[in-house]
Amino acid sequence: MAQIIDGKLRAAKIKEELKIRVQALSGKGVVPKLAVLLIGDNPASKTYVSSKAKTCEELGMFSEVHHLPENVREEIVIDLLKGLNADTNIFGLMVQLPVPKHLNERKLLDIISPHKDVDGLCTVTAGKLIVGGEKGFVPCTPQGIMDLILSTGIELKGKRAVVVGRSNIVGKPVAFLLLEQHATVTIAHSRTADLGAVCREADVLVVAVGVPRLITGEMVKPGAVVIDVGTTKIEGRLVGDVDFEGASKVAGFITPVPGGVGPMTIAMLMKNTVLAAEAHLTRK
């Protein structure tokens, strides 16, 4: 029976550590502050944003939420982002996704200063994952996934890792982070032939496709670390991309849904914002 990787517990521990760093920063006159742009009235987005603001408060950080109407003109959003880039009290700046269809999401994200890009979604931040050199902020979900994998104590060097899903936000960056840890990395996706055989190669299996229970127990290598990033609501219940019941009989470690990757994302957003404030202090 696999050991459960408790994301809730791990996230709580990270937040406790962050509290201490926030106190140290505050002692030097710098309180980390996160600014979030929320456009429109998507109920899920509203919930996410208020949970971010709440977590900031919990950690002794400041936050501000800019709520703009659904039909806001793009130039208004751009001007607001530029103003927040220039505001020296703000260390982290993010746009809650998705944005309404009339807005160019990529254009908006790329206005955020790389120094404040705590969501790690700017093009230039993504590029830094490839080209090396000065590090950018690591996007929150991939960073949370890596933290959970490493929390099992597994040595990734020379191990085979398979990432199912090639999204820009999760699959691709996770593949890079695994590569950085010297794993041999395979990226599989909806067009992959014999997904089961590919998954069975994996000492570490990360699944991020949003297809409920796609990965069954027979597709998991005995003893593997299985990270389930998918969350689909079925009959009011969150269901992952991995058939937990079947896979947990084969895997060595496995994340539950909910309570696995989910809680880590927000913890990593807080961590990036603290890092941004610490970097600001170093640059001064």
Place this chain on the structure above:
Amino acid sequence: MAQIIDGKLRAAKIKEELKIRVQALSGKGVVPKLAVLLIGDNPASKTYVSSKAKTCEELGMFSEVHHLPENVREEIVIDLLKGLNADTNIFGLMVQLPVPKHLNERKLLDIISPHKDVDGLCTVTAGKLIVGGEKGFVPCTPQGIMDLILSTGIELKGKRAVVVGRSNIVGKPVAFLLLEQHATVTIAHSRTADLGAVCREADVLVVAVGVPRLITGEMVKPGAVVIDVGTTKIEGRLVGDVDFEGASKVAGFITPVPGGVGPMTIAMLMKNTVLAAEAHLTRK
């Protein structure tokens, strides 16, 4: 016996096609022009740069080479790059690598305007490979590799591709381009355990590590497409990363060294410069 993929022939064909596009541009008053910065006296770099200038001439394009002394101050290079960014007669701008050690290579590359980054090495250009949206220039060697693979007529969708080597300039971008073509992509490297077994999974095998004859015939899947990017000079002869004699008995298609990937890189640089001039015309 494998079919030889003739990079020299393919590059010549691409250059013939480009000549026609250059003529069309010239007819509209736009002659594609490439500016190259050469710093110091590395003999290999000098050869590459003069071959680029010669190829420009061959295709009816303009070029200018800025040769700076080995000990040039970084600010001088930066000012020159900024001036060339602003020069509306220049469509492609590149720095010949490597640069002398006292210069920050990444900083210099990132000054180049993404619109002129025909080598495809800026951080923001690399980021575009991940985040999607507006396309940047595809780096030349990876682009040449993809052209050679597709020239065999192989359908990549659902096939397994293995890239040996995870460099920023070749391995990582090639992995992305293969993924874009819907291959299931594995990135292997010096820390990979049982490299032979990993390579034998490959319907398409791209090797870019610079270790002469690392890949033997036994490591190749029968019928595979094998692309050898390595070039090491041994006793005055160029040797690839693949043992050509052994591998060509097993592979379906294979590139020779020299005469495989090498000639494609410069052809793709010319193609990117023509694309830059065409894009300029569209923006006007």
